[in-house]
Amino acid sequence: MDSAGWAYAVTVPRAIADVQTPGRRRRSEGKKAAILDAAETLFITEGYERTSVDAVAARAQVSKRTVYDHFGDKETVFLRVLERVSDALVSTVRAAIDEELTVGRDLREALTAFGHRIVNQTFPSSDYVAFRRLVSQQRSVPRLPETVRDRPERMLEDRFAGLAATGEIRAPDPRLAARHFTALTISLALEMVADQRQQAEAAEAAELSAIITDGVDAFLRAYR
Incomplete structure (x- = not known):
């Protein structure tokens, strides 16, 4: 042969x-x-x-x-788990943007509904809050690339760019506007939930609602 x-x-x-x-x-x-x-x-x-x-x-x-x-290895297992949690958040944000931040809807009402939806659909799952706290508190924990972590913010940036183009908000920098909105609403609510869970307490729905509503009002004062 x-x-x-x-x-x-x-x-x-x-x-x-x-x-x-x-x-x-x-x-x-x-x-x-x-x-x-x-x-x-x-x-x-x-x-x-x-x-x-x-x-x-x-x-x-x-x-x-x-x-x-x-x-x-364990690091790859952890990153794959993080990707699943991140993918679930992205799906929630995408649906909330498409269904709440719609053309012609009152902007304050739309932004408030969007914030409430993210809080109500994401935070009740201990996974997202727990993994966010785990990653933020331990430097040795592997992290996803920034391009993956920033997907929800980039989607919101795209929608804010559309709102700016139609004159509904004044946002020369839609990415900065998205970051400001997130910081004033969702991030503050997340911090409260994470802190209270760490103390084995339940976050009050009324407190979360107030954070979102006040944050939306502050955002609109700056961007309208």
Whole structure:
């Protein structure tokens, strides 16, 4: 057999072995999801440093080798969990922008509804608040790239650019306007929720509502 024949004889079985059947692919994806679910719970309850790959594997009911095969190391597992939390926030923000900040709606009403929707749909999930606190308090915790973290703000920037183009707000710099709006409303509400959860207290809905309403009024005084 010539060298080409040997190459064929060697490589074909390997290629066949590497092909994943639909059933095998589903099982693989199921294991990945189980690992991320387990890791998310452990990172929230135990923190980043105290969570081990062994603990993640045990909770996900897979082998430690399986965790490494899918993700490589604990840092990558954490970043993939952060991406899931971030993706959920992006979906919420996108829907809120499209459905609340609509053309022709009273601007104060629209901005207030938008702020309330983000607070009511995002903050009740302990995941977002817990991971934000975890990342902000521990320097050793891996962080997503800024381009990923800033996706919600960039979407709001785009909508504010549209509002500026139609004369509804005066915003020569839509990105700065988006940052100011976020700082006056959502960020303040988030800080209150995070602080109160840390003290095992429940954030009052009336307090959150007041933060959003007052923040919207302050924003409009500056940008109208």
